Amino acid sequence: MQLTINGKPRSFEAASCNVANLVHNLDLGGKRLAIELNGEIVPRSKFEITLLADGDQLEIVGAVGGG
Amino acid sequence: MSDLLKIADKTYRSRLLVGTGKYADFAQTRAAIDASGAEIVTVAIRRTNIGQTAGEPSLLDFLPPEQFTYLPNTAGCYSADDAVRTLRLARELLDGHRLVKLEVLGDPNTLYPNMIETIAAAKILVKDGFDVMVYCSDDPIIAKQLEDIGCCAVMPLASLIGSGMGILNPWNLQIIIENAKIPVLVDAGVGTASDAAIAMELGCQGVLMNTAIAAARNPVLMAGAMKKAVEAGRDAYLAGRMPKKLYSASPSSPTSGLIA
Numbered sequence: 647m648q649l650t651i652n653g654k655p656r657s658f659e660a661a662s663c664n665v666a667n668l669v670h671n672l673d674l675g676g677k678r679l680a681i682e683l684n685g686e687i688v689p690r691s692k693f694e695i696t697l698l699a700d701g702d703q704l705e706i707v708g709a710v711g712g713g
Numbered sequence: 714m715s716d717l718l719k720i721a722d723k724t725y726r727s728r729l730l731v732g733t734g735k736y737a738d739f740a741q742t743r744a745a746i747d748a749s750g751a752e753i754v755t756v757a758i759r760r761t762n763i764g765q766t767a768g769e770p771s772l773l774d775f776l777p778p779e780q781f782t783y784l785p786n787t788a789g790c791y792s793a794d795d796a797v798r799t800l801r802l803a804r805e806l807l808d809g810h811r812l813v814k815l816e817v818l819g820d821p822n823t824l825y826p827n828m829i830e831t832i833a834a835a836k837i838l839v840k841d842g843f844d845v846m847v848y849c850s851d852d853p854i855i856a857k858q859l860e861d862i863g864c865c866a867v868m869p870l871a872s873l874i875g876s877g878m879g880i881l882n883p884w885n886l887q888i889i890i891e892n893a894k895i896p897v898l899v900d901a902g903v904g905t906a907s908d909a910a911i912a913m914e915l916g917c918q919g920v921l922m923n924t925a926i927a928a929a930r931n932p933v934l935m936a937g938a939m940k941k942a943v944e945a946g947r948d949a950y951l952a953g954r955m956p957k958k959l960y961s962a963s964p965s966s967p968t969s970g971l972i973a
Contacts, residue, residue, distance in 0.1 A: 651763065652760040652761070652763060679761055680805040682802060705760065706760065706763065707758050707761060707802050707806065708761045708771065709756040709771070709783070709803075710756065710759045710772055711733040711734040711736065711742060712733060712734045712757025712788050712923075713786070713788065713922075713924065
C-alpha cells in the first residue's frame with residue numbers, strides 16, 4: 647500500500663492499516679501530534695477506527711519553536 | 714494593585730508575550746522565557762520529522778502546558794486557507810485549544826502581512842470558535858475591521874518581522890489604541906528594551922516579540938531587560954507622563970535661599 651506522508655511516498659503492508667498502527671510504525675507513539683487524512687483532521691480518539699487505503703495523503707504535524 | 718492583561722476572558726500577570734524560535738537549543742529557549750516572565754508563548758505548527766526524531770525531546774517537553782499558555786501561530790502561511798487549516802491542526806494538536814495567533818504573510822522578503830487574506834481567515838476562525846489574536850499592518854481602519862469581525866486582540870507591527878527597527882509609526886499605533894475596545898499589542902519589529910517601553914507608554918496592552926530576545930548576544934539577559942521594559946512602560950503609561958514643553962520657567966529646586 648502506497649501512502650504519501652508529509653509530501654513523501656511511503657510503502658506499508660496493507661494488513662495492519664489504521665492510523666493508530668501507522669503512528670506506531672513511524673515510531674511516533676506517545677508524541678504530541680495532529681494528523682490530516684486527505685485534507686480532513688483525524689481526531690486522536692478516532693486513530694484506531696480510521697482505516698487507510700492505497701493512495702491516501704497524510705499530513706502529520708507537531709509544535710516547533712516559532713514567533 | 715492588580716493590573717492584569719485580559720485576553721478572551723483569561724487574565725495574565727505578564728504583558729510580555731514571547732516566541733520560541735531562533736534559540737540555540739531548548740534549554741536556552743526555556744531559560745530566556747523564564748527570564749522574560751512571559752506566560753503566553755507562541756509556537757509554530759510544522760510537519761513532524763519522521764524517522765529522525767524518535768526519542769528526541771520536543772519543544773513542548775521544555776514548556777509544559779500546565780505552566781504556559783500556548784499561542785499557536787500561522788507563520789509561513791500565505792493564504793487564508795493555509796492559515797485556517799494550520800490552526801485547525803493546532804487545535805487538534807493542543808486538545809481543543811482556542812487561543813491562536815493569526816498571521817497571513819504577503820511577501821517572503823518583507824514578511825509584510827496580507828490583510829485581505831488575514832481578514833478572510835479571521836472571519837472563518839472566529840465563526841469556528843477560535844479566540845483570534847491577529848497580526849496586522851498598523852492601519853487603523855483594518856484594525857477596527859478585525860475588531861468588528863470578533864478578533865480578541867489586534868497586534869499591529871511596530872516594524873517588519875525580525876527587523877529590530879523599533880516603532881516606526883507611533884501615531885498610527887496611537888490611533889489604533891484610541892479606537893480599540895479590545896487589547897492592542899505590538900507584534901514584530903521590537904529591537905531592544907526601549908522599543909518595548911515605548912510601545913507600552915503609548916498604551917499598548919502588551920508586546921509580543923521573538924527575535925529581539927533570541928538574536929541578542931545574550932538572550933537570557935535581554936529577556937530580563939524586556940520584562941523590566943514592559944513593566945516600566947506600563948507603569949509610566951498608568952502614571953501619566955508630564956506634558957512636553959520646549960522649556961520651563963519652573964525649576965525643580967527652590968528659587969529662594971541661594972547663597973548669593
